[in-house]
Amino acid sequence: MAGLAHGWDRRSVSDRALHVLPYEGDHDALARRLRTRLTSGPGFAVVTGVPVHALPTEQAQEMAVAMMRPLGRPLPQGTGSDESLAWLVRDEGVSAHTDERRFSEPAYTSKSRGHLHLHNDAAVSPFGHEPDYVSLLVHRTARAGGATVLVDALTVHRVLAHDHPDHLALLHTPFAFDRRHVTPPGRSPVVWGAPFAHRDGHLRARCNTVRMRGAYHLLDRPLPAVRGAAIDALDEVLHRPELALTLELAEGDCLVVDDRRILHGRTTYQDHDDPGRRRCLVRVMAHAG
Numbered sequence: 001m002a003g004l005a006h007g008w009d010r011r012s013v014s015d016r017a018l019h020v021l022p023y024e025g026d027h028d029a030l031a032r033r034l035r036t037r038l039t040s041g042p043g044f045a046v047v048t049g050v051p052v053h054a055l056p057t058e059q060a061q062e063m064a065v066a067m068m069r070p071l072g073r074p075l076p077q078g079t080g081s082d083e084s085l086a087w088l089v090r091d092e093g094v095s096a097h098t099d100e101r102r103f104s105e106p107a108y109t110s111k112s113r114g115h116l117h118l119h120n121d122a123a124v125s126p127f128g129h130e131p132d133y134v135s136l137l138v139h140r141t142a143r144a145g146g147a148t149v150l151v152d153a154l155t156v157h158r159v160l161a162h163d164h165p166d167h168l169a170l171l172h173t174p175f176a177f178d179r180r181h182v183t184p185p186g187r188s189p190v191v192w193g194a195p196f197a198h199r200d201g202h203l204r205a206r207c208n209t210v211r212m213r214g215a216y217h218l219l220d221r222p223l224p225a226v227r228g229a230a231i232d233a234l235d236e237v238l239h240r241p242e243l244a245l246t247l248e249l250a251e252g253d254c255l256v257v258d259d260r261r262i263l264h265g266r267t268t269y270q271d272h273d274d275p276g277r278r279r280c281l282v283r284v285m286a287h288a289g
């Protein structure tokens with residue numbers, strides 16, 4: 001497993017034994033096993049069998065926070081009456097795309113049922129935080145679709161260094177990110193950061209190419225051509241099929257990622273007619289403790 005700490009692709013990580021951990025009620029012990037996967041393994045893990053199926057959503061939220069606490073300090077998400085340590089990822093009728101099929105920047109994309117492009121949550125400093133760890137606990141699955149797609153930014157970085165060294169040099173300098181959907185009160189909707197940075201001996205990724213392009217609408221100036229080409233190169237590598245691991249998470253699975261390193265996305269889904277059965281994930285963000 002140690003080899004995976006230096007970057008994985010679909011083939012090297014596909015053996016489930018490398019990332020699956022059975023749930024145990026001792027959350028301190030679970031956190032120790034998770035930490036090994038996060039820091040000296042593939043950078044993510046799927047905890048299976050979390051006993052949330054029969055629970056009401058509020059108790060699933062409490063469970064999600066309780067599981068993360070021994071790993072790090074949970075961070076508040078949302079603003080005002082929306083604020084919670086346990087954010088509900090479910091279709092609340094928000095469409096990330098307008099009728100003209102244009103991306104709708106202020107919408108909470110996690111509250112839609114559309115495709116979610118690859119990103120890490122810290123890229124946009126949601127609600128003013130840069131989470132180290134993010135967990136997604138599956139309370140209920142969709143009728144169809146809604147698969148999770150993971151890509152290792154360490155591998156993306158290595159491929160860019162080989163195939164696009166000039167673009168990669170630029171990707172180590174600050175870019176603007178549109179964070180209209182998660183702007184903390186009184187702060188700017190544009191946040192700046194380098195897509196790749198070395199910090200404390202580790203590579204830290206900030207990746208959300210849709211929000212990087214979108215920022216230039218807010219800045220009211222065109223995206224410089226060389227910067228646009230660097231984003232294109234990043235997109236091209238991100239979408240290489242041999243890099244992506246697709247997971248069909250089941251009810252009671254909890255995906256935990258090192259958000260500094262692992263990028264996630266989601267396929268479109270179709271939901272159940274019965275509102276009580278609809279897809280619902282609980283997202284917790286934490287600072288490493």
Ligand SMILES: O=C(O)CCC(=O)C(=O)O
Nearest residue numbers: 089110116121148266283
């Ligand atoms: O719905 C999903 O599977 C992922 C949602 C997501 O990326 C998020 O809420 O940050």
Ligand SMILES: [Fe+2]
Nearest residue numbers: 119120121264
């Ligand atoms: Fe996300």
